[in-house]
Amino acid sequence: CGVYTLNEKLEIAVQTGKNDNSLGPFAFPLVIRNRQSADKIRSADGSLKKVSRIFSDWKVPEQLRDEIPIVEAQNTVCAVMAAWCGYKDWLVPQHDSKNGVYISMRKL
Numbered sequence: 001c002g003v004y005t006l007n008e009k010l011e012i013a014v015q016t017g018k019n020d021n022s023l024g025p026f027a028f029p030l031v032i033r034n035r036q037s038a039d040k041i042r043s044a045d046g047s048l049k050k051v052s053r054i055f056s057d058w059k060v061p062e063q064l065r066d067e068i069p070i071v072e073a074q075n076t077v078c079a080v081m082a083a084w085c086g087y088k089d090w091l092v093p094q095h096d097s098k099n100g101v102y103i104s105m106r107k108l
Contacts, residue, residue, distance in 0.1 A: 001101060006032070007067055010084060011106050018102045023081065023091050025100030026073040032103070034066050041077045042092045051080060058087050071103065081105055 003013045012032060018024065039051035055065050064085060071079035073094060080090040084107050094100065 004032075005108070006069060009067065009108055010069070011108055012069065013104045013106075014101050015104070016101055019104060021106075022102035022104040023071075023079055023089060024102035025094065026071060026078065026103065027094055027100045029074065030101065031072040032069050033072065035068070035070050039070060039077050041080065041090060051077065054080060054090060058082070060085075060087060069105070073100070079103075 001014050001016060003011060005011055013022075014030070014032075015022070035051050035055075037052070040048040041051055041054070043049045051070065052065075055068075060068070060082070068085065068087075069081040070077055071081060076092075078092040078094060081103070083089045084105050
């Protein structure tokens, strides 16, 4: 848990408690990183969708795509945190992480 700065543009707080701006809970091991070419995330119908396709559907400019944090928990992409730049967040609930951590972000 703690507060971290990404790309000198975002502050990310990882905490055990939930607040109005947080996503989660996420289980460990937890990684917050940039996108990778093979990233896929579950959609509402349970199928896998490429993160690159989501960015394309949302019309995210190419230069911004590497700045949108991807949350990987237990070696699975489970969140795309794009609300800070005017897009939706994409979150896949983790059913087994009731005691996990929450993540919130703010633009610097």
